[in-house]
Amino acid sequence: MAQLPDSLLRRSAEARAKAEGRPVDEILAEMKGEAPPAPAPPAAASSQPSDAGGGRDLAAESGTYGVPVPLLERSMFARAKADGTPVPAMAGVGAPAAAASAVSSQPSAAPAPQAPSGPPPGVRTQRLLTVVKAGAIQGTEKEPQDKVNVWPHLLAIEFVALLVVLAALTLLSAFVDAPLLEFANFNEQPNPSKAPWYFLGLQELLAYFDPMVAGIIIPTFGMIALAFIPYVDRNPSVRPSDRKFAIAVFTVFFMAAAVVTIFGSFFRGPGFNFVFPWRDGIFFDDLLTILE
């Protein structure tokens, strides 16, 4: 008991005082094992009144905690050694040499072992290191969140979304055939020749820049810049009003990409020259089959 910090003892004494309606000081004294002013000392102590001086009744403790007496003894000696304090039962004498006799004087520890020097051969012992109150090892400081079950709330939405897309795609596919032009001919390059639509922005840039710039530098650095966004944008807020700059920059690039892609798709005709789609026709094979 004595090893508990005073603040803890005090708290538990206060709690017990409140529960039992007795003065705090009285309970505290009782807990500390100092001469209890009240007539009724705790049950364990009453069986061995001579304990008041700080000695321990190992037999009683063994009964209470279910730990074998020899183990309790060993832990008592070990603690005394570690703390450099006298063994409890010998309070006041303080001579380690007397420890052995102190143990044998305990009424319960019948075949009193000598100051233990390790378990007998072939016996495995276990040591109770400490008893921790139940509870999480790490304190979690998460606020409770408003949550809903994935089933049915989320799965139902996902399923509907899936069906809608599947239906739309099936309908489109039922009415619009994928293009299949003439057989591949290495000797006859169509005019214009266009890349798949998602690269048409780059092809459009080829009209302004060196191929090295439009074909390599811009896409490569564009992708790297995209990948680095989280490490460049250190602003922790996710509120749009706090991120005006980031949103503006992204939007400008997004729109620019969309504009050059649309330009490359619809406003470029033979020789990749500028055309108006409504005047000169559409030179965009991906879409051609849809329009036909």
Place this chain on the structure above:
Amino acid sequence: MADEKGRGGIKEAVSGLGDHVQNSQVWNSIFRPGSPMRAENSDSPRNRSYVIMNNVLYHLHPVKVKRHGVKLSYTLCLGGLSFFLFILLTITGIFLMFYYRPTSPQAYFDLQALASDVAFGQLVRNMHRWGAHLMVITVFLHMSRVFYHGAYKPPREFNWVVGIVLLVLTLLLSFSGYLLPWDQLALWAVTVGTNMGSYAPVFGNQVTFALIGGVQITADTLLRFYVLHVLFLPFIITIFMAVHFWRVRKDGGISGPL
């Protein structure tokens, strides 16, 4: 009279058979506790949790999500739809593989035959092609929605990077598939695309050579793109998707609310 009796008997027999099946060991070994397919299932908070927990879906979804996360307007389902389209493309793609040979000139004629000789052949090919275009679009939009939500901020930075890899892989998948019909559109679109790559400094020509299997597109390129398209790239993208989904969950589920 006898007729009705007979029908009642059949009805009983059928429902009795149903119960028997639903209570059998086989059935219960397939549908784990909490599944709506089980005989004793009832709707309770506990069973709603079990539907996810005792299901392969647990790899994708937690038992519960933040309320705002299920609002359609938050994710617009774009990530999920990208994934769904990928699955759909895998299914339709496997179908196409049964009828397609990546050699010249068979590739082209196989697609012609698909349209005329194979039941639903043209439909499946259309779904594969339009679905591929759609997936590029949904992935782009998904990326934009993640950006506008600031959902790439800690702890989700790395998942954004994984996402960029997915974006590149999606484009490569679409691009490698573009050549396979082996028609004029395929040949010249891919020619334009790979020409751009050959301007890369240092290794540009080597990379292009490895990619198309020569200095210019030939029938060998067809086989190369085919293997990239049906095996290599799907394999890689599947791994990155697994990491992507895992990180979505480990990073604390869907981000937000704003």
